[in-house]
Amino acid sequence: MSGGQGSGRSAWIRRYKPAEDADCRLVCFPHAGGSASYFLGLTQLLAPEVDVLSVQYPGRQDRISEPSLESVSDLADQAYEALKPWTGKPLALFGHSMGAVVAFEVALRLAADGTVPLRLFPSGRRAPSLFREMFVHLLDDDGLLREVASLAGTDSELLADPGVREMILPSLRADYRAIETYRHSDGKRLDCPVLALTGADDPMAPLDEVRAWGEHTTQEFAMEVFPGGHFYLTDEMPAVAALLRSQIAAATRG
Structure with a gap:
């Protein structure tokens, strides 16, 4: 498979460690400013039991x-189209921060087309129905980068590098514009279980707002809280991988 891509050869999908014999595929959606490689460690921890597809915006x-x-x-819309060649096996969806909302919207599109996801795992994000007025995408470059640094999502030394700043700012601003202008208004709910994950000290995802993900499914809802802030996943990846593996195994057995 060239470049970590699979049968669809889509620019949207990275498959760093193909697990052909896995019963389920886990599709991972990154945070604002993030990339598919954010999930490389998770891929390595879950293979070969789970075939991980990482979305590249x-x-x-x-x-x-x-x-x-x-x-x-x-x-x-575009991620959903890219995933169509991968629906031959059950799909579970994991998204962190902005990626949680993208994963939710992709799950709705898959379900409307007859492919109900096995599970949705939103991470580090309040429920889609809870709108919060934010204007980070309108800040100047320094203000936008300060916001990112405050969440500990990117090394501050990297953000000080002019070359890095020039490279990441366009996509970062576009992602913040996407998530800050998002409105969930049609009231559609998923018909699959939802397990929300979050950091105990995440300022962007208070526990009561994460718990509201339960209103977006007709099936079971649960929440798991890990030590850490918005990017708890960095330190808690082995524990998160173990949880995802057990959840997916239980779902595929069922």
């Missing part, structure tokens, strides 16, 4: 020359 890494998308709807 345009405007970053090997897609740096492509224009970034500025709406969750566009991100979800």
